[in-house]
Amino acid sequence: MKGSFPVWRNWLLKLKKTLRLLGRYYLNFLLLSLVLNLSSSWAIIRPSAVAGKWYREDPKALKAQIETFLKDAKLPSLPSKINALIVPHAGYRFSGPTAAYAYKAIAGRDYNRVVILAPSHYAHFYGVSTLDVVAYETPLGQVPVDRKVVKALLKNPLFKEHTMAHLREHAIEAQLPFLQIVLKNFKIVPILISEVKDEDVFILADILKKVLGKDIKNTLFIASSDFTHFGPMYGYVPFKENVPQKIKNLDMEAVEFIKKGDAKGLLDYYHKTKITICGIYPIAITISSLAKQPKGFLLHYTTSGEILSNYSNSVSYVAMLLDEPGLSENERENLLKLARFTLKYYFNHGHPPAVEEIPIKVSPVLKEKKGAFVTLKKHGELRGCIGFIRPIFPLYKTVMQASLQAAFADPRFLPLRQEELKEIDIEISVLGPIIPVKKVEEIRVGRDGLIIKKDGQQGLLLPQVATEFNLDRLKFLELTCKKAGLSPSAWKKGASIYRFTAEVFGEKKH
Missing domain, CATH: 3.30.1490.150 (Hypothetical protein ph0010; domain 2)
Known part of the structure; x- marks a missing residue:
């Protein structure tokens, strides 16, 4: 019987496709259930549920579509370490171009596993569900599941295996073809969130951190979520005038909480506004699962209303990344302040300021030896750029010296004049x-x-x-x-x- 399983499975999948073409979705659903509920002694694969619907079914066409999305995505400078993404999960026609911004940001990076947290759209249950199968299948091939992690999670009462919830679910599967294009040698941990309480968010995050242990550093988290669902179709019409801008304002307030890594603030905002972010809890759990409070970066934003030029019903799509904590916002501001102060002081006194004269608090991080460059721009054009590649000096001293070098020693430019300083913008790159x-x-x-x-x-x-x-x-x-x-x-x-x-x-x- 075991040896004949692949033949039976192929037969079932062919029958599944035939029935789908006949429009008999309920029988198709039963067949998928049968495949997934066969004895665990067999190699169980979760077949694609949305190929040909949410994204293209032909492998070559799907690959070409994703590669076009990635090529068209224009990224800003990226942080050195990306711990998590927030990515939409609608049909690729709508959300694919936005999702590409997030996936292009991680292209070629190394992760042992990807934990995908998504809302459950088709089944209601308390807690969260993961799926102990060998792999998920898409037209581009199979994506292995990290069964060791899945089994460890299932030992906790908040984690269950609601197989039926995973059969039709698109929010996890929509991420897989992109991952197959941009990453290699990774496994996934699929997690669906249904009904949870706010306090469960932090409990679930602690469970994930405990199970992943030190290997959390080699893990990418993905929160699969669309943002505001506006219109009668979604039962959410909080305003009727200036709809596009008000939807954007609503979404950007949520984005600001994510940028600050503030999971509690995000949940409070959700309850206050009733904003219809379907993956609000996956996002909050993702933020809380990272080792330290992360910083978020918005990569792209659009809405189906903008795409269709019709806001009677609209869904928002956001691509964001969360990075490993480096300098705090205050430390960044202090370094920029120090760079400008150093230049002003030099113009007024003819020499650099002494350490005891600088106007900032030097935190332990700023005392660490790091390489850095200071770039001076005047009306957007380069006016000087010099720095130190190797970590020779404490960071704050590196910035002071690099500021003076960029202003007065860049051989490509004449020395900076005092009257120019008010027109100069300063940029710092910590290497x-x-x-x-x-x-x-x-x-x-x-x-x-x-x-x-x-x-x-x-x-x-x-x-x-x-x-x-x-x-x-x-x-x-x-x-x-x-x-x-x-x-x-x-x-x-x-x-x-x-x-x-x-x-x-x-x-x-x-």
Whole structure:
């Protein structure tokens, strides 16, 4: 019997497709249930439930569609470590272009597993449900499930295995084809959330952290969620005038709580406004599951109302990422303040300020030795950029020295004049580790800065240069070679290539 299972399963799947074409969905649903509820001694695969409906069924067409979405997504500079994504889960026609922003941000990164938390749309139960199967299947192949983690979660009373809830659910499956394109060698932990209390959010997050243990550092969390569902179709019409802007305002308030990593504030806002974010609890659990309070970044926002030019009913789509804590907002502001103060002080006194004269509190993080660059821009144009690649000095001292060097020692520009200072915007890039590049395919535009050394010459470009000038990997390598005074193709032979990430932030006003 065991040996004949693959044959029976193939027969069932063919029958499933035939019945679907005949419009007999209820029998199709029973067949899926049968496949999933066969003896656990067999290799159980959760077949696709929405291929041909929510996304294309033909593998080549699906791959081409996703690759087009990814190509069209234009990203800002990215943090060095991305711990979590918030991604929509509607049909790809509507939410695919937005989802691509989030998935492009993690393309080529290394994660052992992806924990996908999604709302349960088709079944109601208390708590959360995960599914102990070998893999999920899409037209692009099978995505293995981390059964070790799933089994560990199921030992907790809040985690159940509601098989029927997973059969039709699109919110997890919608993420899989994108993941299959942008990542390699990963497993998933599928989790559906139905009815939970606010206090359960933090209990569930603690369970996830305990089960994942130290390997949480190698885990990507995905909160699968659409945002405001507006209109009579969704029973949510809190306003009737200036609808597009008011929907956006409603969504952006929620986004602000996510940016701050404030799960409790987000839930309070949800209860206050009754905002119809279907994955509000998956988002809150995701925020709370990360090791420290994360920072959120909005990558893209749109609505079905905008896409269709019709706001009678509208669903909002948001792509966000949550990064590993680096500098706090206060520490970033202090470094920018210090950079400007250093320049003002130098103009007034002719020498840099002493440590005891600086106007900021130097936190322990700012005392850590780090490399950093300071970029000066005047009316959006480069006016100076110099820094320190290696972590030689405490970060705050690195910023002070780099500020002066960028203002007065960049050989590409005349020294900064005092009257120009009020027109200058300051940007700081705090560098991560310098990593040798073995294959150029390791380089990710938007994530990595580059250093190229050859014949005693060296060129460096920060990660934001590639995104600002819309460079692909090849053009980025060539431009870095030119920065070193080398021929554009010098990287191909005999050159040492290094990559690094950077935490980039600048003045919004001064």
